[in-house]
Amino acid sequence: MVTADKVQGLAKARAVYQDRTQRVKELQQEEKKIFGYLCIYPILELLTAFDIVPFRLFGDINEPVTKANNYLPMVVCPFLRSYLDLGLKGKYSFLDGIITSHICDVGAGVPAIWNYAIKMPYSYHIDTPHTLRESAQEHHRQLLDSFQKSLEQYTGQQLDPGKLVAAIGKHNEQRVLVRELYDLKKPDPPLISGVETIQVIKTIQSLPVAEGNQLLREVIADTKERRDKPARKTSRLMLWGSILDNTSLVEMIESLDASVVMDDTCVGSRPYFNDVKITENPLNGLASHYLNHIKCPRTFISDYNAQQKDYEGDLKRRYGYLGDYSREWHVNGVIMEALRYCDTHGYEVPSVKDYLNQIGLPGIYLEHDYTLGMISQLKTRVQGFLEIIA
């Protein structure tokens, strides 16, 4: 097996993707602290500023859920069941701590179950609000003060504002680099496939930010020069929906006459398509970015003071950026995907469909259940959709 230290660029991304914990475990040998984090609302810059390496936590579609059956009923998000299952099996026992946030009902409840069933040296939960009203913005800002205090207690050090600004700089650099990578998906055929994109994103979420940035530069350089480009396909698709922490769905789609050239998912573009503004007190910019800029349906976006619902206007406010993406990346169809039992995305599906109808972009909704068997069942639906839009 090729190890990550022996290769560069895309090959390195693939190697790290196969064994995500290798690098962070090496860093632990060098006395670095590694904190796992769930979803994209924990404030990574604060961790980096305290010299803690953020390591994103996922499930494993190849590992049947067994132990988590004692702690979670079947009717909850299968990704979170898998995540808890891995924790119960000790796969995350190397972590020095875990940061969670109020992402959804189950995502907000699993940390307490984790604390009951698995002992962590450190854990912190950020109760991210759901609206963008002034009161919520202020509240979120204050939550960051508490998080900072907790990290200061843990590390025994005061937060160095200079280090925080530097951390924001590094993480912003990562956002810029990811956007640069996504620009390479605009040509026809795209220079990097949807499968490779997930591999790269998952990889940079497993490395310290500086190393992730270095890898991204190599991947971008590699991709521009590559001879083994993805084949040109008839359809260029955008993916919208809940977490896809493995490549199985996109592999299935790209085995057909389609490329996944853009996405609105969280192991994808969602964390990266806006930058943190550097404000006088850096925490202000961070609080604003993490609440306002991440376009996940867990946040209730609305014209809060509207006296009447303008449904079309509401759709544009919530999903207008999807229209922008579809134009910039020359998309001719959208795949809306959601995990079974994902309420956050499940309730959105009819509204997203309405928006796509509004802009004349065809879409299909696929529900999957975090098993490989289900992915193959969906193939006919995807192919049927491609036959419609071709």
Add this chain to the structure above:
Amino acid sequence: MYALRAEVDKMYAAGEQASTEGKPVAWVMLGQWAEPILTAMDVVTIYPENYGSACAAAGKASDAEGFPSHVCSYARNCFGYSAKMAELGGAIPPSAPMGGMPSPTVLVASAEICDARFKWFQALGRYFKAPIWTVESPYPGLKESLEEGTDERCIKYLVRQSREFVNFLEQLLGKKMDWDKLDEIARGLAGINRLRWEINRLRRAHPGPMHSKDLWSTITAAFFRGAESKAILDGFQKMLNEVKQRVENGVSGINVPEKFRLSFDGLPPWHSLDIFDKLAERGWNFVIELNYKPGTPVNIDLSKYPDPLERYVRERYQSTNNTLEVEYTPEEAAVIRDEIMRTGTSARLAVKHVLDCQCDGTFIHILLSCRSASLNLCSFQQKAMDILKVPALILEGDMVNASLFDPAEVLKKAEAFEETMAYYRQVRKEAGISW
């Protein structure tokens, strides 16, 4: 006991009347923060969640098209109902149970209790032009809730948010908030909560004086009828007196001798409540529930706070600190606090109702369409066994969709579970657990 049940019919009658008189109607969600503000501004409040349970009980639940099958069955009923209303140009569908829900002037969603609910009301934008407001509620993690400053921060957030809500309604309705009325309603609702809390303490008696079915019949009165809070306060006072008398006279909540004491954990199967009568015949007394618990009363000198919104929030905000102070002895509270600070959690908090009421078993109802109510039930089952040696009977079902719940299966398992409960009485005795 069932006098308060009548509030359900009154709620829908009030909705019908409001519609006829052109008064504003809000579709609201179960929660603490919206009801007093709305009713103080003379907005008639209707609760689509309750409508889901009413339709389920009437066997007339609607279904939703276009939404994944796993979404909340209260929401599915509401989507189906709303779609029919939209087809009829806003008119109430004929033969809608309880006279139906009138078209809303405003939708007041809530992220209290669960997030799925605000997604539900957001999706109603397909059917209604009514504006939408989402009430937020802070849910700090358990350890975080004990940090210095958390309670104040959360209270201030709720106060600021409530003020934003008042401003929004004043603009929408073209009238000003009646602060005196808000105060009156707020005291009424807080008073109702305190009475419910006192009643629940009496339910620890042997035999259990009040069955869960009785409790469920009072939900509407307890949460949804702010405008009538004075009259309802009276009703709950009468209920408290009745329960006191039952305790003094050893009167049970069931008509046969109490053989087994159970807690019901999960939302009730509204479509199949008669199953409890069949279980009662076997001596099963459901003496307490996990859901619809009254909040722990907050002992506070309200005169210190001139702002009526702040008075209401401080009086009702549920903090871990207050719960530990009021519901536990100082020694117990210290142990729990230490556990939370070390491990981030304390299993004792989850099983308190089982302990207080000395239950022989827990009936766990895992709801196929409700993640927030079902999420913790498996770990709850573990905790009840680990700490209290109390076994669980687990059934899957749903609060509205009757086809997902099999009452016959419950009865089939009853006898075996009675043996299990009897066995664990012995196990508890050997473990030095008092019942």
Add this chain to the structure above:
Amino acid sequence: MFAIFFAGVDLGSTMTKIVIIDETELTVAATVKHTGAEHRRLASQVMKEALHTAGLTINDIAYIVATGYGRINVPFADRQLTELTCHARGVSKYFPNVRLAIDIGGQDSKVLQIRNGKLLDFIMNDKCAAGTGRFLEILAGTLGLKVADLGPLSLSAKNKVTITSPCTVFIQQEVASYLSNGVPVSEIVAGLHDVIASKVSKMVKRLKLEPDVVFTGGVAKNIGVVRALEEHLGCKILVPEEPLLSGALGAALLGKEIVLNALAKGQTVPKSERRLEEAKLFT
């Protein structure tokens, strides 16, 4: 003047259907066989039979399109298209004004929105047996009946039972309970047909119900289900004379379109090796 032929192979989970047409879209062969477990081998055998009926060899066929559940296991096919697109095309040949097609096969059911022979949208159910041919097979077994008898029997029922369970396994229990209570079998069968019609009508409601509505697939031969669907949807349901062939016919017609489009653009159409042998599991 020489004739050109096109073939459609619909390799379903229960039945394998092959249709060969000529350039005038006249059917020159149509073969239907049970798929069984060895469907890879069977496609070649059925194709040989169809060719024999038409008096042709495989190389006489200008283009072969495979569709259905096992479409990737047809090594002699030039192209694979989903049964969704193929059914839409085939049904439109039978009924040019079709707007909605319902297809209930052995193990899945689908509803197709169609306009001028083109598929616009679809809903598939391939997760739940209730609502498919398999459902009726299982329940016929429980009732000791042949599947072919279910339709006429249900029409003789004065009433129909209400089945409340969501799942085939529990429905079997419910049926057993009705039987032991002496409920007439015809009424139970009518209730089962209602289950299918109810499930399908939910799928239909997610699209647009517009006539003409056509019903295909093996279950379309069951007059009881046809009537139950008409009751649920409130409209006339059209059934082709041979409801199993619309997928294969559609595949053949689409093959013709592919060839003619290529010819019009001066392009050649890539073809397969035309090996009439079983597909290998591993390459």
